[in-house]
Amino acid sequence: MNLEAALADTDYVSQLASIKKHSEEVWKMETFHHAYYTLHGMDHSRAVISMLDGLVDGINPDHGLTNPEIFYLLASVYLHDVGMLIPYPDDEDRANEINARKKRLYTKEDLIRDEHHLRSGEYVTEHAAELELDHVESECVKLICEGHRVVELDTEDYSDRLIGSERIRVRVLAALLRFSDELDISYKRAPKKLMAILEEDMPDYSRLQWLKHYYTSGVDVSVQRSNGARKTIVEIQTQHPDRERGRKITDELISKPIERSLEVVDRILLEYGLNITLDPPEIRFNKSLDEIPEHIYDKYLGQQLEIFVKIPRIQNFVGRKPELHELLSSLDKNIIIIEGIPGVGKMYVATRFADEIRDEYDVYWYEDLSEFSTVSSVMQKLAVFLKENGRSRLFNSIDTRGYDIDVLITILKDELIKNRFAIFFDNYHRAEDELNPLMKQLLRIESSKIILITSEEPAFYNIVDEKENRIAKIKINPWRDYKDTQDMLRQRGIETDDHTSREIHERLHGYPQYLNLFCILAQRSKPETLLENLPKALEEARSYLEREVYNSLEANEKLLLTIIAVYKIPETIDAFHIVDKSTDISETLGSLIHKFLVSGIGVDTYSVDEIIRDYCLSDVKKRKTLRNYHRSAAEYYLSKGDNPEYLLEASHHYIEAGDNEKSSRIVIKNTGDFITKGFWTKIEAPLRGAIKTLGKHRHDKNAIKWVGLAHMSIGDLYSERGDLELALEHAQESSKAFKRTTGGDIFALYGLFGDIYIRMGEMDRSREYFEKSLDFAEKIMMTIERLWRMVILGACILQRGITRKLSNSIQIV
Structure with a gap:
């Protein structure tokens, strides 16, 4: 639809021409306070109108815009940015106050830009006579201008306005302007010649915004019609000189702002039949384009993107405004807990919250907590994050002094106090027992925020902590308002009447994940037919939906979904390729993501929602097939190196594989490393399991040797923990096993006995075992160097009472 042409034969055409002329003169005469910002003015207005032409074409004809509405919308387009030209006397002082809270330099120009929608509205009111608008018309245009960014549109201010006998739907007009304004991203707004003139003095952040437009080839809006239904498609094309960076830049700087804008206005536009779908951006390689300067990439994108690509991507965010508002109002608390049952949308709310606070906090998303996580493993990852943000004390301490947890917690607390971090722990309930003591230590940290996403309420705080406002608890419940369900159905292209939407909502109790399964089926069958077949009881309905959705998938989709479900934590495409030898799974993966069955956790990292994981695995008919999947998963984790968490994941998958x-053997061989890196609590049960498993082979000398090694490993563990009687008991059991076989590490075992007796204060017995070690060394013709190091270590233990494990000397010498 050509909006301006629609007014050609109306009385509005001359009035619009006057406003257009006025705007053009203002942009020519006034001082532009943003020399380094991308181009605004009349060209931008024309581009916005071009986007509006396509968007309005997608509105249901029964709800089409009237000529008066088209006029007020176009008038607002020409005036919505004039506030960029208006300074206030106190801009400098106010900008300085805000700058103190921001992570990057904040100037008065930034303040003008952030308030320009309000200043534009004020300009319309003050210049109404010049614009040939009466007091009612100018109020209408003012609201639309102000509503093109930031302003909450679901308020009474944006209810319909009457101008004479004409009803003007201000809310939808503001929503249309807001989204079309966001869509004007193009290299034409950042001419290379002009950028070359300005770039020498251009602030880094402004240059980044220019490059965002420079890399965007264009945006197109088109309407598809099928069986009487309309769908509006937004297509984005970008070009980049670097493929990998191009993907990250497109995602973070181009796609995400458009997605965010659509989420704000989507419900409003859907009421008028405007169903918008964002196609995945088409990213092309063009080596002739300029690269982002390295220092700008590192400063604004390098680490920031590494962090934000780990945050789950949210699609079609629905509702949750009260919860989000509650979270934003909880930033005066130290630890924020987001709690809810699986499938209710905790992660989606947390993701939006992370995005909202990123300008005030350095955000870190710790996405892969598992039952194998420990305080030391968490410290290691936080140390890397801090180091990449220029704070390397924690990393250096681990590197030089090892995992002295008390020291590491002291350093972490100091870093959190001195800086503004927001650290998100997803699936906190999986590692609650390990991490609760750490959280208790962090309760009094104020400047940084800890956000825990969990299915169970943690137990590290008490009523005093709540009374003193150290804790905020935000409960995420199923949707209460059936309109949220209705929005979800509309966003997925499913048309239902009000009565059917209410019934779907009530039958599935507003659970987003259950509703998602319903939507997948409703795209192939009528919602009313599905309701007829849906069991009344909620759990039975869930089981029915899981089964029907899974059965509706193609064979390759079922296979890939099952493979992803094998992994308990989010994993990369490489992990899925090891299990499935097919050469390209990207198309199948894209299909599962589109159906909301698989979630993207950063670039090339994915997981299956807990609510359907078990069903996927239970459908594997042949136990041997599932075991092969687990065996391949174990091999994948072993290929990733000696990280204790990966080794324990490999151990788990081998158990699942039988x-x-x-x-x-994985646990026994790596016991020393597990103990050194703080995984004590994670290996006792596996070691006892190893003794039970290998002990069944009573006549197999190799198995007996491994039993002895397992007992020795448990002895090491108990010796470090100070449980000396138990340590001695297992050392003795190890000795018995080694006597039955020619294998076994006698040298390390004697060292263990020596260490235990030193701790017990029995120096003579300790000396006896060190002497046995020397005799044993002579018998096996130990190298002089290795023997000398062992002697020095033993002497130190005897002289100074140092209680380090002698068995570790095997790895040293």
Whole structure:
């Protein structure tokens, strides 16, 4: 639809021409306070109108815009940015106050830009006579101008206005302007010649915004019609000189702002039949384009993107405004807990919250907590994050002094106090027992924020902590308002009447994940037919939906979904390729993401929602097939190196594959590393399991040797913990096993006995075992260097009472 042409034969055409002329003169005469911002003015207004032409074409004809509405919308387009030209006397002082809270330099120009929608509205009111608008018309245009950014549109201010006998739907007009304004991203707004003139003195952040437009080839809006239904498609094309960076830049700087804008206005536009779908951006490689300067990339995108690509991507965010408002109002608390049952939308709310606070806090999303996580493993990842943000004390301490947890917590607390971090822990309930003591230590940190996403309420705080406002608890419940369900149906292209939407909502109790399964089926069948077949009881309805959705998938979709479900934590495409040898799974993966069955956790990292994980695995008919999947998963984790969490994941998957002996040997061989890196609590049960598994082979000398090694490993563990009687008991059991076989590490075992007796204060017995070590060394012709190091270590233990494990000397010498 050509909006301006629609007014050609109306009385509005001359009035609009007058406003257009006035705007043009203002942009020519006034001082532009943003020399380094991308181009605004008349060209921008014309581009916005071009986007509006396409968007309005997608509105249901029964709800089409009237000529008066088209006029007020176009008038607002020409005036919505004039506030960029208006300074206030106190801009400098106010900008300085805000700058103190921001992570980057904040100037009066930034303040003008952030308030320009309000200043534009004020300009319309003050210049109404010059614009040939009466007091009612100018109020209408003012609201639309102000509503093109930031302003809450779901308020009474944006209810319909009457101008004479004409009803003007101000809310939808403001929503249309807001989204079309966001869509004007193009290299034409950042001419290379002009950028070359300005770039020498251009602030880094402004240059980044210019490059965002420079890399965007264009945006197109088109309407598709099928069986009487309309769908409006937004297509984005970008070009980049670097493929990998191009993907990240497109996602973070181009796609995400458009998605955010659509989420704000989507419900409003859907009421008028405007159903908008964002196509995945088409990213092309063009090596002739300029690269982002390295220092700008590192400063604004490098680490920031590494962090934000780990945050789950949210699609079609629906509702949750009260919860989001509650979260934003909780920033005066130290630890914020987001709690809710699986599938209710905790992660989606947390993701939006992270995005909202990113300008005031350095955000870190710790996405892969598992039952194998420990305080030391969490410290290691936080240390890397801090180091990449220029704060390396924690990393250096781990590197030089190891995992002295008390020291590490002291350093972490100091870093959190001195800086403004927001650290998100997803699936906190999986590691609650390990991490609760750490959280208790962090309760009094005020400047940084800890956000815990969990299915169970943690137990590290008490009523005093709540009374003293150290804790905020935000409960995420199923949707209460059936309109949220209705929005979800509309966003997925499912048309229902009000009565059917209410019934779907009530039958599924507003659970987003259950509703998602319903939507998948409703795209192939009528919602009313689905309701007829849906069991009345909620759990039975969920089981029915899981089964029907899974059965509706193609064979390759079922296979990939099952493979992803095998992994308990989010994993990369590489992990899925190891299990499935097919060469390209991207198309299948895209289909599962589009159906909301798989979530993207950063670039090329994915997971299956807990609510459907078990069903996927239970559908594998052949136990041998599932075991092969787990075996491949174990091999994948072993290929990732000696990280204790990966080794424990490998051990777990070998157990699931039925390879208990392989699982046992992983734990036994790496016991020393597990203990050194703080995984004590994670290996006792696996070691006992190893003894039970390998002990079944009573006549197999190799198995007996491994039993001895397992007992020795448990002895090491108990010795470090100070449980000396138990340590001695397992050392003795190890000795018995080694006597039955020619294998076994006698040298390390004697060292263990020596260490235990030193701790017990029995120096003579300790000396006896060190002497046995020397005799044993001579018998096996130990190298002089290795023997000398062992002697020095033993002497130090005897002289100074140092209680380090002698068995570790095997790895040293």
